[in-house]
Amino acid sequence: MAEPKSSRPTIVDVAEKAGVSRATASRALSNYGRINQETAKHVRAVAESIGYISNELARAMRVGKTKTLGLVVIADFTNAFFDRATKSIVDAARARGYQVLITNTDEDIAVERNAIETLIEKRVDGMIVVPSTAVVHDHLEPRRLGETPVVLIDRRLDGLRMTSVTTDDFIGTEEAMRHAISLGHKRFGFLVATAGVKGSTSERPPVLISTIEERVNGFMNAAVEAGIKPRAQSWVYCQDDPTISEAAVAKMLDQPKAPTIIMASNNDMALAVLKVAGNRQLTLGRDLSLITVDDSQWLAAMSPGITVVARPVELVGQIAVEKLIAEIEHPGQPTEKIVLPTELIARGSVANLVLRPELDPEYKE
Amino acid sequence: MAEPKSSRPTIVDVAEKAGVSRATASRALSNYGRINQETAKHVRAVAESIGYISNELARAMRVGKTKTLGLVVIADFTNAFFDRATKSIVDAARARGYQVLITNTDEDIAVERNAIETLIEKRVDGMIVVPSTAVVHDHLEPRRLGETPVVLIDRRLDGLRMTSVTTDDFIGTEEAMRHAISLGHKRFGFLVATAGVKGSTSERPPVLISTIEERVNGFMNAAVEAGIKPRAQSWVYCQDDPTISEAAVAKMLDQPKAPTIIMASNNDMALAVLKVAGNRQLTLGRDLSLITVDDSQWLAAMSPGITVVARPVELVGQIAVEKLIAEIEHPGQPTEKIVLPTELIARGSVANLVLRPELDPEYKE
DNA sequence: AAGGTTTGCGAGAGCGTTCTCGCAAGTCTC
DNA sequence: GAGACTTGCGAGAACGCTCTCGCAAACCTT
Numbered sequence: 001m002a003e004p005k006s007s008r009p010t011i012v013d014v015a016e017k018a019g020v021s022r023a024t025a026s027r028a029l030s031n032y033g034r035i036n037q038e039t040a041k042h043v044r045a046v047a048e049s050i051g052y053i054s055n056e057l058a059r060a061m062r063v064g065k066t067k068t069l070g071l072v073v074i075a076d077f078t079n080a081f082f083d084r085a086t087k088s089i090v091d092a093a094r095a096r097g098y099q100v101l102i103t104n105t106d107e108d109i110a111v112e113r114n115a116i117e118t119l120i121e122k123r124v125d126g127m128i129v130v131p132s133t134a135v136v137h138d139h140l141e142p143r144r145l146g147e148t149p150v151v152l153i154d155r156r157l158d159g160l161r162m163t164s165v166t167t168d169d170f171i172g173t174e175e176a177m178r179h180a181i182s183l184g185h186k187r188f189g190f191l192v193a194t195a196g197v198k199g200s201t202s203e204r205p206p207v208l209i210s211t212i213e214e215r216v217n218g219f220m221n222a223a224v225e226a227g228i229k230p231r232a233q234s235w236v237y238c239q240d241d242p243t244i245s246e247a248a249v250a251k252m253l254d255q256p257k258a259p260t261i262i263m264a265s266n267n268d269m270a271l272a273v274l275k276v277a278g279n280r281q282l283t284l285g286r287d288l289s290l291i292t293v294d295d296s297q298w299l300a301a302m303s304p305g306i307t308v309v310a311r312p313v314e315l316v317g318q319i320a321v322e323k324l325i326a327e328i329e330h331p332g333q334p335t336e337k338i339v340l341p342t343e344l345i346a347r348g349s350v351a352n353l354v355l356r357p358e359l360d361p362e363y364k365e
Numbered sequence: 366m367a368e369p370k371s372s373r374p375t376i377v378d379v380a381e382k383a384g385v386s387r388a389t390a391s392r393a394l395s396n397y398g399r400i401n402q403e404t405a406k407h408v409r410a411v412a413e414s415i416g417y418i419s420n421e422l423a424r425a426m427r428v429g430k431t432k433t434l435g436l437v438v439i440a441d442f443t444n445a446f447f448d449r450a451t452k453s454i455v456d457a458a459r460a461r462g463y464q465v466l467i468t469n470t471d472e473d474i475a476v477e478r479n480a481i482e483t484l485i486e487k488r489v490d491g492m493i494v495v496p497s498t499a500v501v502h503d504h505l506e507p508r509r510l511g512e513t514p515v516v517l518i519d520r521r522l523d524g525l526r527m528t529s530v531t532t533d534d535f536i537g538t539e540e541a542m543r544h545a546i547s548l549g550h551k552r553f554g555f556l557v558a559t560a561g562v563k564g565s566t567s568e569r570p571p572v573l574i575s576t577i578e579e580r581v582n583g584f585m586n587a588a589v590e591a592g593i594k595p596r597a598q599s600w601v602y603c604q605d606d607p608t609i610s611e612a613a614v615a616k617m618l619d620q621p622k623a624p625t626i627i628m629a630s631n632n633d634m635a636l637a638v639l640k641v642a643g644n645r646q647l648t649l650g651r652d653l654s655l656i657t658v659d660d661s662q663w664l665a666a667m668s669p670g671i672t673v674v675a676r677p678v679e680l681v682g683q684i685a686v687e688k689l690i691a692e693i694e695h696p697g698q699p700t701e702k703i704v705l706p707t708e709l710i711a712r713g714s715v716a717n718l719v720l721r722p723e724l725d726p727e728y729k730e
Numbered sequence: 731a732a733g734g735t736t737t738g739c740g741a742g743a744g745c746g747t748t749c750t751c752g753c754a755a756g757t758c759t760c
Numbered sequence: 761g762a763g764a765c766t767t768g769c770g771a772g773a774a775c776g777c778t779c780t781c782g783c784a785a786a787c788c789t790t
Contacts (some may be wrong), residue, residue, distance in 0.1 A: 007429075008511050010776055021740045026778060033779080034738060051508060056486040057431065058776035061422050061745045064372075068487070075452050078662065083442030099483060101433070102467050104455045118464060121421040122433070143416060145644050146373050166382045182460070271666045278668035297443065298663035300635045303643035375746055386770045391748060396748080399768060423746035426775045 009052045013096045016036045018046040029054065060123065062327025069324065070119035072112060075104030080267050080294040081154060081313055082130070088317030089128060096325055098125070107195050107216050113139040120148060126324045130154045130266035133196070134209045140200030149327040151320045156210040156337065163327070165320045165338045169211055169293065172309040172342030173263070177290045179307070179344055180261050185289065187362075188230055189259035190219055191245065191269040192237045200238030200248045215265050215293060234259055234283030238269075245272035253280070253288075260360050261289035261350060267296065270306065285348040286359060295345060312340050334347045374417045383411040394419065394669040425488065433464050434689065435484035435492035437477060440469030445632050445659040446519060446678055447495070453682030454493060461690055463490070472497045472560050484514060491689045495519045497560070499574045514692040516685045518687040521575040521702065528692070530685045530703045534576055534658065537674040537707030538583030538628070541656045543627050544672070544709055546591045549718030550654065552727075553593070554617045555584055555600045556610065556623035556634040565603030580630050580658060599624055603634075610637035618645070618653070625725050626654035626715065632661065635671065650713040651724060662708060669713025676707050 015025035020043060027035040028043035029052075046052075055357050056199075058298065060066040069089075077083040086102070093100050101124060103115035110290060112132050116139050119127055126149040131137060137157055140150065152164035180188070223230050233255060236248045250273050252259060264270040270292035282288045285304040292299070295310035319338060327333045351359045380390035385408060392400040393408035394417075411417075425431040434454075442448040455465045466489060468480035477497050479502050484492055491514040496502060502522055505515065517529035545553070557577060562570055573581065588595050598620060601613045614637050617624060629635040635657035639649075647653045650669040657664070660675040684703060692698045716724045 011778095012776080022740055022777080023741080023779080027739085030778080034736090036738060039738080053482065053485050053511075055488060055776055057422055057426050057488050058745090059778070061426060061747090061776080064745080066422070075455050077442040077448035077452050083448050086467075087440050087442050087469065090467055091471075094469065099466055099468060099487065102451075102455055102465050104452065104459065106456075117418065122464065123420060123422050146416075146418075165384050203728075271662050274666040274668070278666065278670070281668075296663075297636050298661075301639040301643065302667060303639070303646075305643070353782045376748095377746080387747085388749080388771080389769055392769085395748080399766090399769060404768080420746050423775090424748070426746080427748045429775080611771090 008055075009050045011052070013050060014047045014052050017050060018043045025090045061167065065328075066123050066125055067097060068101055068122070069093050069321070070116075070122070070123045070124035070129075071100050071102045072115045072119065072127060072129035073102065074107050074130055074132060075102060076106075079313065080296040083152045084313040085153065085317045088314040089321055092321035093162070093325075096321070098325065099322075105130075105132050109133050116140070116144070117193070120144075120146070124148065126150065128153055128320050128324060131157050131209075134207050135214075147331075149324060149331070150328075151324045153316055153320045154211055158210070159334050161283040163323050163333075163335045163338070165316050165323070165340070166211065167311040167316065167340045167342050169214040169309070169311070169342065170221070172224040172311070173215045173293065175218075175220055175342075175344045176263065176307070176309050177222030178226075179346060180263070180289070180291060180350055181222065181228070182354075183350055184357065184360075185261045185350070187257055187259045187261075188219070188223065188226060188228070188234055189249075190230065190235045190265075191248065191252070191262055191273065192216055192235070192265040193240050193245075193269050194237040197237055197238065197239050200236050200244055202218060202232050202235050203237070204235070205237055212265055219263055237361040240268050242268075242272060244276070245269055246275050247271050249276040257362060260353065261291065264290065264292040267292055267294055267299075270299075285351050289350040291350060300347070306349040307347045308345050310343045310345050312342070315340055336351060371623065373420075374412065374415045375420065376417070377413060379408060379412045379417050382415060383408045387608045430693075431490055432462060433487070433489045434458050434489070434686070435465055435481075435489035435494075436465050436467045437470060437480050437484065437494035438467065439472050439495055439497060440467060441471075445661040446676070449678040450682045453679040454686055457516065457683045457686035458690075460687070463686075463690065470495075470497050474498050481505070481509070485509075485511070489513065490693045491515065493518055493685050493689060496522050496574075499572050513697075514689060514696070516692075517690045518681055518685045519576055523575070526700050527605050528688050528698075528700045529704070530681050530688070530705070531576065532676040532681065532705045532707050534579040534628075534674070534676070534707065535583040535586070537676070537709070538580045538658070538710045539587040540583075540707075541672070541674050542584055542587030542709060543591075545628070545654070545656060545715055546587065546593070547719075548654075548715055549722065549725075550715070552622055552624045552626075553584070553588065553594060553595055553599055554614075554627040555581070555595065555630075556613065556617070556627055556638065557581055557600070557602045558605050558610075558628040558634050559602040559607065562602055562604050565601050565609055567597050567600050568602070569600070570602055577630055584628055593641060605633050607633075607637060607640070610634055611640050614638050614641040622727060626716065629655065629657040632657055632659055632664075637662075650716050654715040656715060664714070671714040672712045673710050674707050675710050677705050680705055 009023050015022045025043050027033045028040040073082055074209055090100050105112040105115055109132055128151050130153055150162055152162055156164045194205055238245050238248045262273050273290050277288050284290055291307045293309045295308045299306040299308055352361050357363050376390050380387045390408050392398045393405040416593045438447055458465050470477040470480055474497055493516050495518055521531055559570055603610050603613045627638050640657050641651050649655055656672045658674045660673045664673055666669040717724050722728045
């Protein structure tokens with residue numbers, strides 16, 4: 001009478017059935033050490049026949065590597081950065097034999113702290129994190145992390161000696177501004193998504209995550225450079241909430257000298273512009289212009305297509321994985337702050353006021 | 366001289382430092398069994414002070430539960446189903462104390478088989494899978510899976526006794542068709558995304574994944590019901606590739622009696638329609654109508670908004686997690702085929718040919 | 731033919747937990 | 761104040777794997 005044995009076969013089962021020791025079975029299955037190829041083949045056949053699947057937990061315990069990466073991200077895959085970044089990370093990891101454990105932070109620092117703790121508990125070999133704030137980051141300090149390497153993406157955290165992969169949004173948005181200026185735009189509306197702000201305000205919050213800060217500075221710099229002094233009311237820092245951002249856009253457009261173009265700091269803001277423009281029957285690229293950051297299929301497929309500052313999102317993910325795995329497999333890599341260039345993709349959403357000055361409502365013959 | 370001890374502190378370190386046994390330390394940290402609350406507090410303080418973080422691998426080995434769910438998905442988060450589904454799954458899992466290991470299949474059966482194997486190796490407590498095909502599924506058979514429970518989402522696999530959470534796309538698309546018919550449309554173009562087909566064809570492939578099959582049948586059924594006989598050339602089954610689908614749309618529109626409305630089986634197809642319409646300066650909801658499946662912020666924000674068959678994606682994810690965890694924690698649950706209702710959201714992309722028959726190019730006074 | 735080297739394999743420890751069991755001391759019960 | 765029960769804790773096994781070490785047999789080498 002065989003015992004029940006309800007659970008999965010282990011390597012001991014394989015060993016017994018094959019008439020060898022655990023050690024030999026292990027050698028056969030993981031293909032290492034000195035072993036007769038005949039026995040190895042036999043053991044593998046037995047393993048296959050009884051449906052043996054190795055227990056990576058046990059192996060991980062022994063060898064100290066889980067072949068798992070943690071991803072700490074604002075898992076809003078509706079977002080044109082995180083969706084593509086996540087996919088590219090998962091793919092790049094798989095290509096190198098790693099799996100990825102996803103944890104969502106919802107941009108909440110407490111959740112993030114928790115997520116990182118959980119990932120360490122699960123003993124991931126390393127993690128890629130999108131820090132949800134630019135300020136508090138004790139949970140990312142070496143003391144907490146121990147040996148676990150971390151690579152930051154999307155946002156830098158300047159206080160930490162840590163590899164990061166970001167994009168040059170300063171130059172990207174500067175370029176976008178120059179483009180708009182060259183097409184004759186002089187009155188800009190800046191619509192900036194700001195975590196941590198409630199409602200909307202034209203006052204600049206004390207801290208912005210690096211990505212947003214660069215975009216703001218890029219806008220500003222190009223404006224100043226062109227001798228354009230953006231009025232306070234053309235800046236709106238606003239919470240990432242459709243109702244609030246749409247209201248902000250509406251207010252912007254109702255000003256006496258309304259902007260001819262709105263620079264959106266991200267696609268949620270761009271959506272608000274689209275919505276309001278739609279409601280008011282404004283045609284983009286004619287009655288109102290728009291530039292946003294992060295490309296997506298939708299932005300390209302609309303009519304007119306929306307002009308964007310495109311970031312090499314997949315590349316960010318791939319490089320992050322590459323650097324992370326490099327550090328995992330060969331500890332002691334130098335930390336790097338990698339900054340990738342963006343690309344301006346001009347489509348039809350920016351009116352050419354040079355050719356058609358009459359499109360500017362303030363235009364006087 | 367203390368030994369180096371480069372790696373993380375273990376429970377033995379905590380025990381030693383606290384002057385208790387491993388057992389007691391474990392009891393204190395995991396809060397179970399009989400333990401003096403004073404000692405417990407002391408042990409926890411010591412653990413905190415030396416930065417102890419429990420090793421879930423070891424715990425998992427011992428207790429046989431990893432508190433990890435596997436997600437086997439076509440990780441194209443650009444897709445309006447998978448993005449939201451993934452987020453809702455990650456969130457629902459976290460709320461119940463589970464983490465999610467994501468594996469991408471890219472709609473490739475070999476990769477899927479592999480992914481499932483890997484997840485079993487990592488000993489996930491259960492998995493949620495989007496099967497990438499309707500035919501081969503030996504890797505999902507009980508023999509392979511062992512005790513690991515699986516819940517299917519998005520697509521049913523009728524041959525398997527397995528819980529699934531899907532949406533009623535048959536009724537959903539039928540409803541969409543009735544809506545279009547009630548607005549006076551008589552000539553339809555059906556644009557169906559089909560994995561496995563190369564290029565595009567008007568011949569129906571032998572097998573379609575359940576979701577797509579239901580959509581096709583829903584379209585068909587409502588057409589027949591209304592006495593509309595769709596011509597062969599109004600059906601296009603086409604590979605999920607922008608160039609190919611755009612060509613298919615163009616061809617469709619160039620027919621002698623071109624359709625007044627295109628029913629897209631998913632958003633990739635809808636994108637193709639948008640692109641072609643844009644190129645040809647056709648205004649949606651006037652020169653050409655469109656209905657697609659799966660809502661997204663973009664579809665709502667465009668002008669006109671696109672009419673969609675909206676599926677309760679988040680709910681699908683939540684229920685899947687719920688059912689899966691129920692089976693994990695209380696094995697022996699009955700398998701269920703859960704089908705959730707869809708909702709037709711009418712926006713402006715369908716022209717009203719009853720009110721404005723002149724919008725139909727075939728209209729003769 | 732004697733020594734050295736290589737090959738193949740098994741015994742056993744160890745990774746960091748949890749958990750059962752047993753024991754000593756304390757608390758109750760009458 | 762003796763037995764019964766409760767409380768708090770430690771010893772040790774177990775989860776399933778890998779890997780070092782040692783040993784026997786087989787193979788060279790001179």
